[in-house]
Amino acid sequence: MSVRIFIEAVIIGIFCFSSAIATKPQKRSLNMETAIVQDGNWEVGKENTVTFKFKPLQDVPRKTKHPDEAQIYIDSGLVLVSGLPSWSGFLEKGKEYNITVVVRPSYGGKFVLGGGVDASLAKIYTDEELRKMEEEYDKKIEQIPEFKKMGMRGKFPKKTFFYHNDISTVVDVRGEIPAPDTAWQIIDGVKWRSGPSYSPVPVDIDGLAPLKVDTLKKIEQEKSKETIKPERSERSDGFFITGRFRYVNNLGIIEPVKNCQVLLYHRGIFDTTWVLDYPDVTDDTGGFILITGFPKVKLEFRSFNGAGIKAVGLIFKTDGHLDGGDPRNFHVWTVTPDSLTGDTQVPDVLTTITNPDIAGAFRLANNILTGYNYAYAVNVDSAPSLVHVYWDPVDASVITSYGGFTIGGKAGIIIQGRLVAPLGSGRDEWDREVVLHEYGHFIMDEFAERADGTFGPHVYHAPPSQPNQIDGRLAYFEGWAHFFQAAVWGVPTLEDRNNNNVLIIKIDLERPEPDVPYIDSLDFDDKEQLVPSETQPVYFAYDVEGSVTETLWDIFDLSNDDNYFIGPNLYGHNNDHNQNDSWRGITAIWNVFRNYDPAPADPGHNNVWDFFEFIRGWGARGYPIIGHFADICNSHGLYIKRGDANFDTKILLPDIVYLTAYIFNNGPAPLTVCNGDATNDGIINLPDVIHLVNYVFKAGPAPNPPLC
Known part of the structure; x- marks a missing residue:
């Protein structure tokens, strides 16, 4: 009797995370x-x-x-x-x-x-509810040209x-593998070959000189379709090679590969070694124009080092995942004609990638380069350095995260490959919000500082709950990444889609939905708030990443918003009226994020670690706290309270001690006059101390109004 040998691959659903790894938001799990x-x-x-x-x-x-x-x-x-x-x-x-x-x-x-x-x-949604949800979603898609062009449509699960x-x-x-989309073809009398090429070791991209083009100037040129192109060679046998480099996305829509580095190689008729001529860059349509004087040429499109600016390092895999094997860059697309005799238009069929396991790399590169250009434009004085991305299209064993590996001392991004489960959240290479969320973590590491205790599972609408996590720090760390991706696209949504393009997580920062921290964790099903909001916070907002995200978005965005009601019921807290304030937008946020040092005496703490420090930094960098800024913070539960002299959201004995030291012993001032002005008479003096003593110890009246 034959003995069947079973191999049991057990992955326990109790995860242990390295303190270096920050994951994307998770659906709640048992x-x-x-x-x-x-x-x-x-x-x-x-x-x-x-x-x-x-x-x-x-x-x-x-x-x-x-x-x-x-x-x-x-x-x-x-x-x-x-x-x-x-x-x-x-x-x-x-x-x-x-x-x-x-x-x-x-x-x-x-x-x-x-x-x-x-x-x-x-x-369980009724057919009518599903229809209305999908219609509402489709209306929003109509307002976003990029999504509309992609043909996106609302689709929600029944349960x-x-x-x-x-x-x-x-x-x-083991067995016969289908031929990849790589083959010799005869097109208009010319023999062509196209498809993926592989390198056994990472390509030495440092050997390529970046294009001598100012980054911001180039961005503007590409927007106006004025991308720099080479001049025709003066050689009599010089001719142009033109074409468009594109891929088919997960929705079956053809998208251009923008800002992609294309390298032109040549070799002699009897030579076997390719010689690099020069690199160029595709434009916003994926178009390219190259010039050569050689009949034997090869075009190589790379999913890294886009635009000659080192935005994306290697998008790579290892045969042994991240802990073994030789890294190999396998996301290079080559086009090789048998022989050229004059100006040549490369057929679209050869430069349009239909294999999603290759196209995904170029999608990743496009999204990261978009984030790179945004951060460079905001930071102005220096560009982000190169970031490495680990992505294997069939490796769903890893979790999309930041910091799980390092190359050259720099932490990298892990993007999860495909999960076959319809409700799984794999194939993250196609989710632009997810990719730029992780890149937002990289930007924090690059231009600011990541605090200890910012790792492991987390959800948008409730505090984290894992041992050794520091809640306020993790809330700011994740809230910044959520906000960064929304700011890059200018769209107030966070979405994660499964393999069937069904939304499994949908968050609206503008409404907001979920209305954190005013709902219980079980009152949001990852797409819809199921009950009206409470009038008081359910959780401590400074520990909730959604509160940080929505506050940053309201500081940034152009819309003025009041509370959101469905009938008589409150479903969204808003008090956002900063449309005409000079500090609205990304500049002030970046100034605090990049430049505020909350602990000058501590060399290991040089940037903001939580939202308490962000608010302190807002005032320290010269921006007004009282007014529209405080209104926004208070509306999302990040309270700035009258009488809270030491600014910890509680009014207790330490506030009396703090205020007494300020008035009589030249101690540090409260965050604002309001924080120390318990009597609401516009000045901080002894009566404020007496008012707090009566409130804390003698059940006297609370400072009024309670919020600054």
């Missing part, structure tokens, strides 16, 4: 053990048994009696032979559940197996759950 068990001997045409195991380690909080759901997911190329891939029931703490299927690979390559569990139903756990693993199937 404390749960999950595992994918599979045969391990994968060959084309042979059947394999796959089991998804899951065991809750906690009771499931519920608001309804609707059953929980789970499913096992298989990648394209794996055919379901037998077994039911789904489960429904009520999860019980400590009980193990299994879903088993038999699958058969139809061709070779790397494929993803996954499993997902959704627990505690939040809502939403409060908790989601998932797991995935990659299997390597």
